[in-house]
Amino acid sequence: MWKELRTQHEIDNFMKEIIGFHDSCIKEMKYSSGAYVDKNLSMLPTNTKRTLTVLIQRQFDDISALELEFSELEYIRMYPVNPDFTCEILDASFFIKDGLIYWCDNGDVKDDNINNYKGTVICSKKVRWRNASELIGENEFYRSTNE
Known part of the structure; x- marks a missing residue:
């Protein structure tokens, strides 16, 4: 069941529940723009969805994996860590600034240094989450329907 996070208070309670994303990692991401080309080759060239779904796996029994769904995505900025270093998340920032949600x-x-951070930043107008513990393990879960 999806749970929306609309206020800073709800985000803060969520962060307490999942211990600030301690001992977790981003496993996968899936982006849906809403744009498409139809079978007759006509195109809907507008970003009507702008939804990013992020699968995060954690080293905890209660919620070992969770999905965050960022809708009305404003932007995502990623600087993936090279293979010589770990990409584990020890803690995360999750806050609202000027009506936008940042992870x-x-x-x-913090909200005053968000533009200088050289890691993963996701900014959207809405966010919701769900316990996805069934998505634990090394298999890829967001994959082509042809696989």
């Missing part, structure tokens, strides 16, 4: 893969990021 960052580091707990030291």
